[in-house]
Amino acid sequence: MVELKTETNKNQKTGREKEDERDMLSELPDDVLLHIMHFMNTKTAVGTSLLSKRWNNVWKCLPTLCFSRSDFKTLASYYQFVHHVFSHRATSVPLHRLYFEACDIIARQIFHLYTSLLHYVPHLRIFLYHQSTKKCNYSIPFIFSSPSLTSLTLILSNQNTCRMKLPQSLKLPALKTLNLTNVCFTARDSTDERAEPFSSCFALNSLVLVGCSLSDNAEVLIVSNSNLSRFIHVKYSEVSRYKIVLSTPNLTHFGIRSSEAYDVSSTRDLALLEEANIDITDRASRVIVLRLLKMLSYVKILTLSECVLKEILSLSYFEHSSGRRIIPLRFVRLQTLKGKNTEQIEVFMKYFQNSQKTEVEVINF
Template identity: 35%
Template sequence: MNDLEMSEDKLSHLPDSILIHILSFLNTKDSVQTCILSKRWNHVWKYIPILTMHCFDFSSLKSFDKFVSRILSLRDNSIVLHALDFVRNGSVESRLLRRIAHYVLSHNVKLLRLRIDVKCDIAHILPCVSSCHSLTSLKLSVSPKGFHNYGRTLFPKSLNLPALTSLHLGNFAFCASDDGRIDPFSVFSKLNGLSIDNCMVKDSEILCISSETLVSLTIRSHSFNYYRIKLSAPSLDSFAFMGNPHQMFCGSSLSSIKQVNIDAEMLANYSEPPAILLSWLQEFANIKSLTVSASTLQVLSLIPNLLKLKISSLHSLKSVKVKLKPLSYGLSMALKIVKLEKALKAGLEPSSPIPDGILNFLLQNSPSADVDIIDCPRFDDSFDHLPPFSSSLFSQFLQPSLQENAMDDLHHRIQYLKQVVQQTHMYLHLAEIKDMEEILALKEHAMMLSKTMDAIERQRVEAMRLL
């Protein structure tokens, strides 16, 4: 008897409850694919209480939509739903979104985590979100329809989610209430973590963030929306920011912040360096841990006579971390423009990722703080598990044909391009700045290329049938 015959499928002998728990850590596509292992696995996936469906795991939106519809039809409806994570690029058909909303409505009793990232009208989503009173985590990113429409969806003035502890909002506009104030988060009495991604403020110059329980605040902003943020969060401990710093902070809660992480950018067409960045460091007076990117230090160094200034803050610093990652294209161009006269003889590129004297400036009131310089890629380690992006795919596509049959040759070239598109989607999906306008546009172009290739492939198959 050989080793294969002696081997025992111990995994399939586990109780259903354990198998279901294991499969809950996979995305839904992978968990469904386990049904091919044996008859024992045929229906296990139907009892998983977590649905994770991302369009980036599929070669086309059409195949993804079909998959979602099949899952909602075949999953055991008697099983409670604990979490739904739905991400779809491109405009969603209202029929599919209504079906998802209806499914959430019918399984919302014990729903704890909900993530919906789509391009559509929010009217299809809000009713199901408002009904999920058991939600502890909500990630909602709703982009308006339209290829070049970068507007914002109005955030509802009242959203009652009493159990919510974590809230992530993307591409929303906050509007004033009847009293003229914008204070959208005060209704969440248990909120612990808040992330505001690519949002804006309308009809007011002040966004109030009021919460007795809020501990962590993250803001990503790549627009020119100028407004003040009034913090009233006595428990706030950590603050993180990524993007173009244009928002002023005020409020008594600034003194409670102990950890700050800033990854600032600057666009090439911005005529003056954002001095607001310096005001932040002066406002966050009692921070103990400061993490900054190389781009943050470059932006800060552009403030005139910075190194001659004496700051009255940063007395409690214990740790300073500098992340050395490549500068973005926009900031690189801004540095070239702003430093053009001074750098004309020395060259246009910055001489060092860390400008001279900038660390001493930050440490002038805490000279004994630990300094850690960290080398990291542009998008941290999220891409490490992905294969290298192969430029040979393009050369393979362009090389002279080795196929005698023109149709077969076209098929092979389409397959090469599909690999490029799929790999592009994988990288864009993991990018921290995935909601920037240029990234959104690139996703749209990649999706359109994928649709075009699908159409060409269908025409090729039809032509082969007629030959």
Template identity: 30%
Template sequence: MGSRCERKRMNVEGDRLSSLPDDIIHRILSFVSTKHVVETSVLSSRWRYIWTSMPSLNFSTKDFHTVPKFSEFVKHVLSGRNNQMEVFSIELTFHGKVSLKRILNYILNYTLSHNVQKLSVTCLLGKIEVPLSLFSSPSLKHLTLSGFTFEISVTTLSTWELPTLATLNLHFVTFYEENSQNTDKCVGLFSNFANLKNLTLDNCRMIGALDRFNICHPGLCSLTLEHVCGGGNVVTPQLKNLTVNHWRGKHLISAPNLSSLHYKDCYYKRYNFYDDGYSSLKLSTDLLHLEKADICVKYSKEDKASAHEIVRLLQQMRSVKFLTLNLELVRLLCVYVEVISHEPSPFANLTSLKIYPSFVNLEDQTQRKVFVSTEVKRFLLDSSQRATFTLVSHEEIKAMKNVASAQNLMRELEVLLDQWKEDSEANTAHMESHMATVHEQVEVDDQIDMKTKWRFRERMTHIESYWECLNKQVQRGNKKVLLLQKIEGVLTKLPASHRDKLQPRFSGLCGEAETIMDGVMDRMKILFDKRPSHSNIYFHEPVASRSLALQIVSS
């Protein structure tokens, strides 16, 4: 009796998740794919229809072997939903070069008819060409389009109407226009977004008849431009935050109410889109409300004219409180100190000034001194005697970059380990299937005459397939080992304080990699133990290979 009560109590405590309200369960399940959400319907009657009321949907072709299977699942989910429950967000991820126009149209039509507020479409390792009009919606507030070769076709009759859109993020998007008469499209590309507040363009470009990104919007508050190809103008009277990293081409910025400016333009000669030799940053008005500025500019021509350009730029930012400049820009003023010798210090409100070297060779072990001349210090600080002044050394920049490199490598390794874990289980099942066929064939061969040993070649084909799978496991393991070694090499370059913070995470990844590899090799040993004794001659050479593989992976 006591045992039954104990089991009942444990079952109740073990299923506390089912007793949670739907909105909390929805929140928990929003972090997994919709396919996995649907699979929870088999758990119990409590979970049977949870998927029909999910406010967020996450579809990925990676969860399916074929596009038809993916399409069938998407249609099943959308048609089987409880229409009394609104869909707040839909996230789509497409992998590979597959034709997805039809299913994409189906999903976008659903978005339009069900007042979805947030939509994210990601195209990985593939290419999708769609008209802008496909994304038109009266309810959409947040839209993200991203991919490596995600192309959107812009035509005269193809515009996007998004009257309620507040946030637009475009990553690796190409805008295309064939008709040279429609070049004014680039001016009004975002003009139909009356409520747009936040805009991000990352690795975007214009081709065909379009060659400029002209962003004119009266209500835009935040703008981020990363690795954008093509010049253009920014006319945004209400803009508060502007981030520009590597905008190739001449551009003029008119944002009189700007409070934060982050501008990075590392000019290299091979990217000579313009030939005046100056920074591409031009401000049409003084930034009288600017509080924070981080400016990193490398001029193609380090001459007196470039020094004059720097002075004019700094004078337009005279109200700034927190200013960060790259050392290369400041050095140009040190070389042509006569340009500032009779100029008053423009910064009356300056609270903090930081100068740092932006170009640092991580392999260069030379101790390079950071130096700013007395004349340049006077020009920058005389009007703000109480401002803090910080000079960042090359060694500090190296440490920061190595920390970032180690963190990126560890994130990459985490993804690879997760994928390796999934693939190793699938490959092991595949190898077991092949070995079962080999074993069956050996049992048959035991009963027949030696003259029928022509089947030897057939058995060897299965064995070769088996070893092909194993070799793939070894290659993947070797890749993880090389990545671990690379991370370890970066960590050794870090100061002890930084290294100590990252070491526990690195040790955890090493342990996880070792656990996965142990599991793979344990499954390999089980398969070897199952092989028929009289076929040892066929496994003699591969066993040696396995020994070598073990040495490679464990080294």
């Protein structure tokens, strides 16, 4: 009898134990649950609606949506999910951040159906790929006239098959950060050889261009923006050649990456330049390299690729064989020089002079 009573007590739960087993997570307020969902991917967050009635509608108020094709087994299930989320989301809650990837055909449908929702998203990241082998022109007009967009990343997977022409001028007054990959800039008109898309982005602070091109007869990309502090340009060898002209008096960080040197100039001194990285990997024209480095005369930290360093070192042999003296590159504020194979430091520093006569730190990496 004693043993039976003991066994019965084991099966009986105290009030404290029952309290511990309550679904205390579901009792939290919506804003706390939404904060927890912020750390989930969108597919998992939407899946919480299956937990109980309490969770049915919480996800509909998510301020951030991230749609990734890799989370789904098939394209059909992925696009069905995207439509489900957009069509059932609470329209009273502003969408703060969106990451979206899709083929161009489906993206057109999504953008057309939900333009009013997407037009006011402050932070937008879009990755587009083209499934057909036929070439196409693509446009997303609502993006480039958004009054509230502050951060935009737009990536086309391959410009050879899918071409996106941007408007002549981007009307994005609140935009601070812009990253563009494989897009095409348009000249002011059919007779003009210059494209100047960024002058109306008055708040723009950071600009990164990767594999971009110019349309029609355009040969010069003008980056004109008085607020811009960071500019990175990555050029693919197959992209048409064009010149870049900077009108960016407040630029503090500058970088280019390419297999060959190309013309970059500035309409005024870059007097606030803190750091520059010149990464040319294959062919470096001595004339273009020297012109580029003269443009960077106010830089404090300078990183040069091995190809650029070799071209500068070749000046010594040119000077010796031709008997002509090469005017050294003068830097007003240079503090640190980074590069590979800087062992021949005496020869190298012969062409790098700090006008303030302070010692320059050389870092070999």
